[in-house]
Amino acid sequence: PIKGNDGSKIFHVPGGSSYDRTVPERCYANAEDAEADGYRQAKR
8 A cells, every 4th residue: 555644745655765664644545546635755
């Protein structure tokens, strides 16, 4: 799943450098759903 962080409004995708250590506050099925909710993808 896509892991979202409510405070920063950043989401992490599988394979990203912070994905494994991110504790999700919100989860999404795909990046499009996260973006529609106001999140942006992590740069790393």
